[in-house]
Amino acid sequence: MLAEYATTLTFIALGAIFAYSFYAVLIAGQLSLGQAGFAAMAAFSAATLAPSGDDVGDVPALLTAVVIGMAVGALGAVVLGLPTMHLRGVFLAIATLGFAEAVRVVLLNLEWTGGAQGLAVPRILTVGMAWTALAVVAYWFWRMGRSRYGRALEAIREDELAARSMGIDVGRHRLAAFVTSGAVAGLYGVLFAYYVRLIAPNDFDFTAAVDGLVTAVVGGSTMFLGPVLGSGFQTMVPEIQRAVGVEAGWIRPFLAGLLLLVVILFLPGGLTSLVPRRTRVPSSGDGDGGGDGATATRLAARRHPAAGETVVSLTGLAKEYGGVHAVRGVDLEVRGGEVVGLIGPNGAGKTTLVNMISGLVPPSSGSATVLGTTIGRTPVHQVAAAGVSRTFQHSKLFNRLSALENVLVGAHLVSRPTFLRRLLWLPSARRDEQAALEHAARCLRRVGLGDLAGNRASSLSYGDQRRLEIARALAAEPSLLILDEPAAGMNHVEAGRLSELIRSLARDGLTILFIEHNVGMVLETCTRVVVLDFGEVIASGTPAEIAANPVVIEAYLGTADDEPSGRSVADGTLADPTGGSGAVAAPGAVTNVDPSAAGTLDLPDTTPRNAP
Amino acid sequence: MQQLLNGIFIGSIYALFAIGFTLVFGILDRLNLAHPAVFAASAFVGIELVERGGLSLWAALPVVFVFGAVLGLVIERLAFRPLKGRADAHFAGLISSIALAGMLIALLQWRYGPDTRRFPAGSFPETRFEVAGAQVTLAQVVILAVSLALMVGLTYMVTRTRLGRGMRAVAENPTAARVLGVDVDRITAVTFAISSALGAVAGVLFAINVNTAQLGMGSAIELKGLAVIIVGGMGSLPGALIGGLVLGLAEVFAVQYIGSSWRDVIAFGLLFLILLVRPQGLLGARKVREV
Numbered sequence: 001m002l003a004e005y006a007t008t009l010t011f012i013a014l015g016a017i018f019a020y021s022f023y024a025v026l027i028a029g030q031l032s033l034g035q036a037g038f039a040a041m042a043a044f045s046a047a048t049l050a051p052s053g054d055d056v057g058d059v060p061a062l063l064t065a066v067v068i069g070m071a072v073g074a075l076g077a078v079v080l081g082l083p084t085m086h087l088r089g090v091f092l093a094i095a096t097l098g099f100a101e102a103v104r105v106v107l108l109n110l111e112w113t114g115g116a117q118g119l120a121v122p123r124i125l126t127v128g129m130a131w132t133a134l135a136v137v138a139y140w141f142w143r144m145g146r147s148r149y150g151r152a153l154e155a156i157r158e159d160e161l162a163a164r165s166m167g168i169d170v171g172r173h174r175l176a177a178f179v180t181s182g183a184v185a186g187l188y189g190v191l192f193a194y195y196v197r198l199i200a201p202n203d204f205d206f207t208a209a210v211d212g213l214v215t216a217v218v219g220g221s222t223m224f225l226g227p228v229l230g231s232g233f234q235t236m237v238p239e240i241q242r243a244v245g246v247e248a249g250w251i252r253p254f255l256a257g258l259l260l261l262v263v264i265l266f267l268p269g270g271l272t273s274l275v276p277r278r279t280r281v282p283s284s285g286d287g288d289g290g291g292d293g294a295t296a297t298r299l300a301a302r303r304h305p306a307a308g309e310t311v312v313s314l315t316g317l318a319k320e321y322g323g324v325h326a327v328r329g330v331d332l333e334v335r336g337g338e339v340v341g342l343i344g345p346n347g348a349g350k351t352t353l354v355n356m357i358s359g360l361v362p363p364s365s366g367s368a369t370v371l372g373t374t375i376g377r378t379p380v381h382q383v384a385a386a387g388v389s390r391t392f393q394h395s396k397l398f399n400r401l402s403a404l405e406n407v408l409v410g411a412h413l414v415s416r417p418t419f420l421r422r423l424l425w426l427p428s429a430r431r432d433e434q435a436a437l438e439h440a441a442r443c444l445r446r447v448g449l450g451d452l453a454g455n456r457a458s459s460l461s462y463g464d465q466r467r468l469e470i471a472r473a474l475a476a477e478p479s480l481l482i483l484d485e486p487a488a489g490m491n492h493v494e495a496g497r498l499s500e501l502i503r504s505l506a507r508d509g510l511t512i513l514f515i516e517h518n519v520g521m522v523l524e525t526c527t528r529v530v531v532l533d534f535g536e537v538i539a540s541g542t543p544a545e546i547a548a549n550p551v552v553i554e555a556y557l558g559t560a561d562d563e564p565s566g567r568s569v570a571d572g573t574l575a576d577p578t579g580g581s582g583a584v585a586a587p588g589a590v591t592n593v594d595p596s597a598a599g600t601l602d603l604p605d606t607t608p609r610n611a612p
Numbered sequence: 613m614q615q616l617l618n619g620i621f622i623g624s625i626y627a628l629f630a631i632g633f634t635l636v637f638g639i640l641d642r643l644n645l646a647h648p649a650v651f652a653a654s655a656f657v658g659i660e661l662v663e664r665g666g667l668s669l670w671a672a673l674p675v676v677f678v679f680g681a682v683l684g685l686v687i688e689r690l691a692f693r694p695l696k697g698r699a700d701a702h703f704a705g706l707i708s709s710i711a712l713a714g715m716l717i718a719l720l721q722w723r724y725g726p727d728t729r730r731f732p733a734g735s736f737p738e739t740r741f742e743v744a745g746a747q748v749t750l751a752q753v754v755i756l757a758v759s760l761a762l763m764v765g766l767t768y769m770v771t772r773t774r775l776g777r778g779m780r781a782v783a784e785n786p787t788a789a790r791v792l793g794v795d796v797d798r799i800t801a802v803t804f805a806i807s808s809a810l811g812a813v814a815g816v817l818f819a820i821n822v823n824t825a826q827l828g829m830g831s832a833i834e835l836k837g838l839a840v841i842i843v844g845g846m847g848s849l850p851g852a853l854i855g856g857l858v859l860g861l862a863e864v865f866a867v868q869y870i871g872s873s874w875r876d877v878i879a880f881g882l883l884f885l886i887l888l889v890r891p892q893g894l895l896g897a898r899k900v901r902e903v
Contacts, residue, residue, distance in 0.1 A: 105874065
């Protein structure tokens with residue numbers, strides 16, 4: 001019975017292993033087609049270098065070959081990966097494809113590979129061995145799924161920039177995924193060689209690579225079972241057609257194509273979308289208060305700078321985009337425990353300024369030190385590691401991950417790597433994961449999203465997405481928290497709660513810098529307000545000083561004489577141009593965000609509540 | 613000299629094929645992997661038109677152009693439109709177009725069998741020219757003329773006409789284009805139609821050049837097409853033209869001086885180098901990432 005299907009079963013296992021080599025990079029959002037090249041290199045070098053089965057026994061011979069093959073595949077991936085990892089999307093696909101084709105042509109032209117005739121290899125692989133190998137590979141990716149490493153890869157796939165800001169070293173992670181892919185492809189090459197008896201370079205051509213990719217995508221590239229299902233599907237379709245007597249020739253490929261089309265069109269996420277996915281819910285959260293205190297100490301705690309210590313120090317910072325001075329000559333000092341509000345009309349350079357502070361954008365001139373790191377040449381993830389965490393003006397969430405998983409990625413810097421320990425089922429890995437989960441759930445509850453932990457980030461309402469970003473930023477236990485328009489889209493009740501949250505964070509010792517158009521909220525929340533206009537700081541001081549500062553009022557509301565040409569509704573700095581002239585106390589002079597969230601400028605009574 | 617001309621002829625076919633490829637990628641940001649199947653299908657259809665329909669070689673070209681356009685509409689409708697708005701549209705579009713290409717090739721096999729097909733004897737004019745000591749057939753001249761005419765026409769259309777303006781608007785920002793009243797769905801469909809029509813003509817010209825059509829001819833040129841659009845710069849039409857010519861010449865001279873078996877290493881080595889040094893291609897613009 002089994003013997004009858006042995007060939008089919010072996011090919012399912014082989015196809016699945018090859019598909020895993022694509023899955024390994026797809027999960028990190030990389031499209032590579034070089035795996036056929038790695039497999040070919042591995043197959044030929046292993047078949048040539050490994051001892052013969054007659055000398056050392058079949059299984060040791062195969063194992064040696066596997067080791068050689070995986071090493072060659074991984075090495076090939078390092079060599080190819082180092083120069084190509086900066087490429088994205090289709091560019092990476094085509095570069096790796098070019099590599100694979102070059103490998104194939106070189107192998108065809110070498111003496112020792114037998115050229116187009118190919119190389120004879122003894123058949124050692126059995127069905128059992130193939131499935132054992134598959135099980136090992138699948139196990140690897142299964143355990144990777146919910147480790148810190150696996151989450152980081154998914155985060156890179158969803159939004160690379162946000163992943164960087166969460167302290168993930170994207171380059172290293174992408175290279176690691178690529179090398180894994182190379183090793184798995186090498187494994188496939190060797191197993192394939194020791195099964196089919198005769199290997200030729202053309203077994204590893206473009207078509208083979210496309211088959212592997214199709215298998216991985218059809219199965220589903222976001223869940224570890226995908227490649228197995230995909231390979232089962234791809235291998236079984238022709239077999240079933242043969243069994244039910246569909247005539248060979250054109251009908252079989254036609255039906256196979258049709259089925260593939262149907263699967264891809266009607267099953268977004270591939271065949272794994274048929275498998276119910278367990279949604280992870282925070283471990284009963286508030287229920288078990290007992291473990292809470294104990295586990296809370298397990299995450300690396302950060303020592304925040306003491307009140308008054310310098311956190312951000314900018315001198316003459318400037319950014320120029322092709323002649324446009326977005327920010328010029330900004331000197332700014334932010335001290336520990338301060339809540340600094342950054343306001344200014346649209347286009348004043350606020351976002352550019354915080355982008356520079358968080359390391360995303362290098363300054364054109366001037367110098368900046370943030371938490372002891374010099375900004376400019378320091379990669380974003382290292383700035384994040386120094387204790388800077390931020391949200392973005394336009395939400396940059398990991399859309400296909402759940403709210404909780406988003407926050408778990410945020411905790412990347414303060415949690416410990418768990419993947420290798422998860423492979424060995426070490427209890428400490430479980431404890432660490434549990435601690436991270438509880439930490440994340442706490443962050444979610446803090447912003448009021450405790451009930452939505454299991455929801456996909458993309459399914460949340462706009463306001464909830466803003467809050468989720470804050471929770472994610474908080475999870476990194478930052479010393480400096482940067483919020484870019486956190487209250488956008490919130491009504492005044494929500495904005496009030498956000499203001500309360502920000503002040504409570506400051507009491508915990510965080511330093512907070514935030515951009516906001518809701519002036520009322522800024523004046524109410526901050527200990528200090530900095531006003532930016534045309535890239536320059538035009539005022540800085542306590543909320544009371546700012547609210548009474550005539551320069552600020554002019555920047556925001558315009559004066560009578562520049563009214564017709566000045567900034568008004570057109571650039572969105574002012575909602576009510578008609579009532580603009582010198583209207584310090586104009587009741588209801590609304591800001592441009594949301595009428596319902598309107599703050600008025602006549603709010604100087606809200607004195608700072610928590611001075612440093 | 614002979615080699616130079618041969619390189620230009622084959623290169624112009626590569627360019628025509630690649631322009632269809634890059635048009636869809638540049639405007640819609642999708643890689644249509646059914647394009648090579650259109651290339652193959654139209655070669656077979658072209659041969660049949662000449663063989664059974666009794667059309668002359670040149671009368672068959674416009675018919676094939678229309679055939680390709682229709683195929684393009686079908687591809688857009690079946691493989692790409694249903695994916696609109698999906699998060700994984702990029703990968704899914706690759707796979708759905710691969711699936712459709714498989715079906716198309718299967719249909720070709722049904723209609724024409726697995727064997728190589730040729731134009732009936734006597735369909736080529738015998739006229740030959742002598743250009744600077746090299747032999748050139750009339751067919752080759754026509755290949756070059758048709759390729760260039762189509763590319764010039766396309767460039768005119770994209771840069772000067774209302775339709776072309778719509779295409780560029782969609783390429784820049786589909787949402788904004790829609791808001792401004794551009795019918796994005798129609799532009800998308802038309803782009804696919806034009807792209808496939810060019811691919812179809814390239815297929816017939818290729819078949820004329822080597823006087824054969826095979827089921828696998830699409831996958832053979834697919835890689836080269838990808839190489840060309842990378843070398844020239846993704847989405848750049850003049851880049852695809854230059855890339856096609858460069859590849860054609862590189863191949864011909866590689867065969868001449870290094871040996872035919874190493875030909876493809878040259879092509880892909882070149883491709884690889886360009887990707888490393890100038891990932892945006894020779895004439896492509898680097899997209900600025902938004903923060």
